[in-house]
Amino acid sequence: MIKVHFSRKQLCIPYALFLALFVVFPMLMILFYAFTDTVDGSITFTFANFINFFTSTAKLSTLLMSFTVAIISTAICLLIGYPIAYILARSKLRRRNVLLMLFIMPMWINFVLRINALRDLLDVINLLGTQNYLNTIIGMVYDFLPFMILPLYTTLEKLDNSYLEAASDLGGNKFTVFSKVTLPLSMPGVISGITMVFMPSMTNYVVSDTLGNFNITILGKLINEYFTTYDNWHMGSMISIILLVIIFLTLLATGGLKDSKTEARGANLW
Amino acid sequence: MKKQILSSFLSFSLLLPFLFGIAGCARNTDSNAQILRVYNWEDYICNEDSEEDGYVDLIAKFEEENPGVTVEYSTFGTNENMYNELKIGGGGYDLVCPSDYMIMKMIAEDMLEPFQDSFVQDSNYAKYASPYIKELFEQNGWTNYAVAYMWGTMGYVYNPEIVDKEDLTSWSGIWNEKYSNLTTIKDSVRDSYFLGVAYEYMDELDALAAQYDVHSLDDPDYAEYNAKVTQIMNRTDKQTLANVKEGLIDLKKYLYGFEVDSGKQDMFTGKIAINFAWSGDAVFAMDEAEPVYDDDGNLEETGVYLNYIVPQECSNIWFDGWVMPKGANVELAQKFIDFLSDPENAVINMNYIGYTSAIAGDAVFEEMSGEDWYGEGAEGDLDENGNPLVPYDLNYFFNGTSDGAYSDGDYIIWVSQESLDRQIAAQYPSEDVIARSAIMQHFDNNTNAAVNEMWEEVKGLPIPVWAYIVIAVIAAGIIIMILSYIYKGRRAEAKPKKGYRVLKKG
Numbered sequence: 001m002i003k004v005h006f007s008r009k010q011l012c013i014p015y016a017l018f019l020a021l022f023v024v025f026p027m028l029m030i031l032f033y034a035f036t037d038t039v040d041g042s043i044t045f046t047f048a049n050f051i052n053f054f055t056s057t058a059k060l061s062t063l064l065m066s067f068t069v070a071i072i073s074t075a076i077c078l079l080i081g082y083p084i085a086y087i088l089a090r091s092k093l094r095r096r097n098v099l100l101m102l103f104i105m106p107m108w109i110n111f112v113l114r115i116n117a118l119r120d121l122l123d124v125i126n127l128l129g130t131q132n133y134l135n136t137i138i139g140m141v142y143d144f145l146p147f148m149i150l151p152l153y154t155t156l157e158k159l160d161n162s163y164l165e166a167a168s169d170l171g172g173n174k175f176t177v178f179s180k181v182t183l184p185l186s187m188p189g190v191i192s193g194i195t196m197v198f199m200p201s202m203t204n205y206v207v208s209d210t211l212g213n214f215n216i217t218i219l220g221k222l223i224n225e226y227f228t229t230y231d232n233w234h235m236g237s238m239i240s241i242i243l244l245v246i247i248f249l250t251l252l253a254t255g256g257l258k259d260s261k262t263e264a265r266g267a268n269l270w
Numbered sequence: 271m272k273k274q275i276l277s278s279f280l281s282f283s284l285l286l287p288f289l290f291g292i293a294g295c296a297r298n299t300d301s302n303a304q305i306l307r308v309y310n311w312e313d314y315i316c317n318e319d320s321e322e323d324g325y326v327d328l329i330a331k332f333e334e335e336n337p338g339v340t341v342e343y344s345t346f347g348t349n350e351n352m353y354n355e356l357k358i359g360g361g362g363y364d365l366v367c368p369s370d371y372m373i374m375k376m377i378a379e380d381m382l383e384p385f386q387d388s389f390v391q392d393s394n395y396a397k398y399a400s401p402y403i404k405e406l407f408e409q410n411g412w413t414n415y416a417v418a419y420m421w422g423t424m425g426y427v428y429n430p431e432i433v434d435k436e437d438l439t440s441w442s443g444i445w446n447e448k449y450s451n452l453t454t455i456k457d458s459v460r461d462s463y464f465l466g467v468a469y470e471y472m473d474e475l476d477a478l479a480a481q482y483d484v485h486s487l488d489d490p491d492y493a494e495y496n497a498k499v500t501q502i503m504n505r506t507d508k509q510t511l512a513n514v515k516e517g518l519i520d521l522k523k524y525l526y527g528f529e530v531d532s533g534k535q536d537m538f539t540g541k542i543a544i545n546f547a548w549s550g551d552a553v554f555a556m557d558e559a560e561p562v563y564d565d566d567g568n569l570e571e572t573g574v575y576l577n578y579i580v581p582q583e584c585s586n587i588w589f590d591g592w593v594m595p596k597g598a599n600v601e602l603a604q605k606f607i608d609f610l611s612d613p614e615n616a617v618i619n620m621n622y623i624g625y626t627s628a629i630a631g632d633a634v635f636e637e638m639s640g641e642d643w644y645g646e647g648a649e650g651d652l653d654e655n656g657n658p659l660v661p662y663d664l665n666y667f668f669n670g671t672s673d674g675a676y677s678d679g680d681y682i683i684w685v686s687q688e689s690l691d692r693q694i695a696a697q698y699p700s701e702d703v704i705a706r707s708a709i710m711q712h713f714d715n716n717t718n719a720a721v722n723e724m725w726e727e728v729k730g731l732p733i734p735v736w737a738y739i740v741i742a743v744i745a746a747g748i749i750i751m752i753l754s755y756i757y758k759g760r761r762a763e764a765k766p767k768k769g770y771r772v773l774k775k776g
Binding site for chain 2: 061065068132212213232233
């Protein structure tokens with residue numbers, strides 16, 4: 001019998017094919033559509049979609065609205081998520097894994113179901129239909145909170161206690177220890193939490209449509225409209241590309257793209 | 271080397287399930303069996319999903335009547351999705367059911383197979399389709415490419431316990447503080463654009479209506495009046511767009527929200543009191559909202575009798591119709607339409623979908639003038655409150671489609687005064703409503719882009735003040751960060767704080 005031996009290269013073939021088919025190819029298609037236009041059935045190269053985006057009141061205001069919704073949702077997620085993650089990670093609670101699971105569990109229930117349940121809840125307390133923006137933000141926070149807590153929890157849990165002890169020994173009070181040691185060391189978690197929440201909340205239009213009664217348009221909704229009802233894949237692709245660039249820039253600004261190896265242990269301590 | 275080939279092969283085999291998946295999509299090319307590929311709106315035919323509720327599965331019935339034929343039925347969500355799929359060349363569909371404007375677009379782009387002359391002249395459709403609908407198609411030049419399936423008007427469904435009927439005799443009725451947070455309109459650019467245009471030009475439309483005073487299709491002025499209404503409803507010039515945008519943005523502050531499909535449900539659960547709706551959905555909402563009585567007349571479930579009104583200025587006649595994309599199996603597709611156009615089957619379909627079929631004929635009229643639907647008695651009978659029944663004339667729709675049980679002029683249903691505001695008004699609009707109803711044309715690409723842009727602005731504006739504040743605060747924060755960074759950079763060598771001693775090297 002021939003012994004079969006896979007080389008690493010060979011094992012990579014399916015994944016390479018997968019990447020080529022489902023990541024690279026679609027990206028190229030989007031890029032192609034974004035910079036072309038169909039005129040009388042023939043496709044021509046154009047920057048018109050790009051220019052259109054930045055000269056259209058509607059699209060810029062949608063961008064602004066998406067930004068605002070996403071920033072507020074992310075800030076609230078961080079404000080709620082950090083203390084929870086901190087308490088869970090630093091406390092000596094015996095059942096803290098159970099507690100953590102309780103926070104994560106909503107993620108295991110179907111998203112649409114959760115949002116519709118929330119819709120009914122908001123209806124009961126009379127927010128539905130009157131406070132569209134508030135509802136949308138509540139929905140985003142509700143939906144994305146676990147994505148904030150998880151990375152924060154992981155970084156905070158891994159935090160070496162001896163750093164904190166050392167800081168205390170050197171005369172730092174609790175606040176100083178937190179602001180000079182814990183917070184800077186948990187920055188990678190904060191950044192990955194922010195990116196996990198900020199980006200989807202710019203596009204998750206199911207939340208804004210369901211809870212905001214279709215009163216709020218965010219970028220994801222706009223893309224959907226262009227593909228399904230406006231019948232203009234070119235503009236839809238352009239918005240996707242612009243969104244991609246924005247996300248890329250956010251990552252760059254928050255340092256999320258840096259290779260983790262270059263981030264030496266104390267690098268994040270300013 | 272051998273080993274390498276084998277392992278390469280094995281790693282490829284990881285992909286096999288995926289490849290099989292593709293192969294499974296390939297078309298079945300058995301030459302004996304014929305396959306009819308139908309592409310329709312979701313929930314738009316009485317088929318197996320509905321069978322358990324006591325409905326007949328029409329697709330199974332068709333397959334039974336035509337041995338050897340298999341129907342592959344699939345559904346789409348929007349006209350544009352369907353159009354793009356056809357454009358890309360997918361599906362291989364034989365029969366598709368787009369809406370009016372999409373049919374116009376497809377005809378203009380020469381995407382459709384014409385019906386055979388024999389079908390146009392002699393088929394169940396030719397015999398039983400309502401003369402009104404056929405005339406409409408003839409006038410617009412669609413006869414050879416499309417046949418109507420379902421049709422209707424647009425209007426307001428409202429809860430008469432909360433809403434004054436008088437307020438809704440005009441489209442402008444929902445621009446009203448009184449109904450603040452009680453109204454939904456469609457999250458659909460074309461439907462809402464229609465609403466905006468009707469609101470914008472209501473004075474002009476009112477003046478036209480007063481000038482021509484047309485209430486029947488036989489009126490010599492009907493054609494001229496309707497053409498003028500159509501012209502107004504299809505205005506897309508810059509000024510109109512700007513005004514409509516303003517009107518709709520203004521409307522937003524009175525709205526509960528926009529809706530795609532939740533309007534009917536929100537109506538009968540009582541969340542809202544007015545819904546800008548397609549007549550078919552209106553029928554469904556009214557049916558669902560009604561109180562339920564058991565056989566002895568005892569109340570089983572409380573409810574409310576919703577009403578439907580088509581405001582006096584105008585309405586939008588819409589329809590969905592069957593077309594055959596290029597390359598379709600024409601014979602088989604026509605057979606299926608013929609089957610659906612049998613009045614018996616049309617009744618089955620209507621009972622399930624709740625929309626109005628374009629098919630008339632004895633079976634349809636019998637059903638709808640029966641007690642289950644709209645018939646409440648004969649001429650001279652009294653309703654529950656002791657008032658005489660009033661006639662509801664549907665001759666414009668049914669005339670000439672009978673097999674002998676009825677003759678022209680017989681199609682009058684006697685109903686109570688209250689019923690005139692209910693299902694029957696939505697399902698079979700009166701001639702009066704039809705006279706002022708126009709078809710919205712398909713917009714060309716540039717117009718479409720302008721209308722969409724307008725709609726985007728309606729949906730996206732106005733931006734609340736607090737959003738600006740948030741953005742301003744964040745911008746300020748970023749500027750401060752950058753400034754402090756620059757400032758820090760300038761004194762890279764930070765001086766040690768007081769109290770610390772700097773240890774000198776060496």
